[in-house]
Amino acid sequence: xxxxxxxxxxxxxxxxxxxxxxxxxxxxxxxxxxxxxxxxxxxxxxxxxxxxxxxxxxxxxxxxxxxxxxxxxxxxxxxxxxxxxxxxxxxxxxxxxxxxxxxxxxxxxxxxxxxxxxxxxxxxxxxxxxxxxxxxxxxxxxxxxxxxxxxxxxxxxxxxxxxxxxxxxxxxxxxxxxxxxxxxxxxxxxxxxxxxxxxxxxxxxxxxxxxxxxx
Numbered sequence: 625x626x627x628x629x630x631x632x633x634x635x636x637x638x639x640x641x642x643x644x645x646x647x648x649x650x651x652x653x654x655x656x657x658x659x660x661x662x663x664x665x666x667x668x669x670x671x672x673x674x675x676x677x678x679x680x681x682x683x684x685x686x687x688x689x690x691x692x693x694x695x696x697x698x699x700x701x702x703x704x705x706x707x708x709x710x711x712x713x714x715x716x717x718x719x720x721x722x723x724x725x726x727x728x729x730x731x732x733x734x735x736x737x738x739x740x741x742x743x744x745x746x747x748x749x750x751x752x753x754x755x756x757x758x759x760x761x762x763x764x765x766x767x768x769x770x771x772x773x774x775x776x777x778x779x780x781x782x783x784x785x786x787x788x789x790x791x792x793x794x795x796x797x798x799x800x801x802x803x804x805x806x807x808x809x810x811x812x813x814x815x816x817x818x819x820x821x822x823x824x825x826x827x828x829x830x831x832x833x834x835x836x837x838x839x
Contacts, residue, residue, distance in 0.1 A: 625733045625794050630802045633795035636676075639732055640668055642704045642795075644757075649678070649734075651788075652699040655691060662688050666700070667753055669787065676790040678734070679741075681750050681783045689740045689784045698738045700788055704730030705822040709800070713814025714807040728798050728815075730826060735792040741785035750785055799830040 633639060643649075647665040654660075662682065669677040678700065682688050706729035717723045741747075752768060759765035768776055800808040808831055816824030 625731070625796055627794060627796045628802070631796050631798045633730075633797040636671070636673065638797075639793065639795050640671055642730055642732055643668055643678075643702050646702055646704050647754075648702075649680075650701040651688060652701065653688065653696070653738075660687075662686065664688075664786075665754060666702075666788075667750065667757070676793070678736070678788045678790065679750055679785065681747050681785050684782055684784055686784075688738075689742075689786055692738050692740050692786075696738045697735060697791075698788060700734040700736065702732040702734070704732075704797075705820075705826040706730065707815055707818075707820040707823040709811050710814060713811045714803070715810045716804055716807045726798075728800060728811075728823060728827065730795075730797045730799070732793065732795045734788065734790055734794075736788040736790040739787040739789060741787055743785060744780055746785040747780055747783055751780065751783075797826070797830060799827045801830060801834060805831075 643666065647667070649664055649666045651662045651664055652659065653662075664680045664682060666678045666680045669679045684690075706727065709726045709728050711717055711723035711725055714723055755766065755768060759767075800811050803811065808827070812824050812827035812831065815827065
């Protein structure tokens with residue numbers, strides 16, 4: 625992924641936060657000269673810098689796990705806030721009409737080794753953690769014990785666990801860092817007024833982070 629220095633995000637905590645808030649990852653594989661992409665919600669298993677790993681589960685009918693080879697390298701892509709930026713949102717346009725539109729976004733590319741974990745215990749743990757995390761937003765969280773054990777067991781038999789041991793990570797947060805301060809804040813405001821509150825928040829957060837880092 626092409627990442628200009630002004631858009632590079634190296635703060636692991638920021639990257640982990642994006643993945644936790646946007647857990648649906650796109651897993652890209654290349655097998656027999658054919659590219660394939662699967663879309664799977666992930667959990668961060670380990671955040672230790674030397675052993676970062678992601679875990680998930682897939683359907684047994686999914687070739688992602690059944691055709692996996694030992695030591696296979698995969699690419700997992702996560703996306704955060706994104707959206708169109710109009711030149712009309714730049715206050716600087718009043719002084720200089722030579723402005724062009726762009727698209728701001730947050731993206732994380734993770735390269736890692738795919739590992740298959742065909743274990744009922746592992747899969748049960750992944751499902752329990754995913755459920756607990758997502759159901760926390762509900763007024764009355766659903767629990768696995770809400771369903772009959774036999775029903776849950778039958779469903780667990782239909783899925784398989786996977787792990788991605790991270791070998792390389794690249795994060796691009798293109799949020800207006802290359803603009804003047806007034807244009808940066810103007811574009812953030814414009815995104816918010818257009819209904820893209822997530823992008824506005826991401827841009828304002830990036831602006832505040834840069835401001836605090838300034839000497």
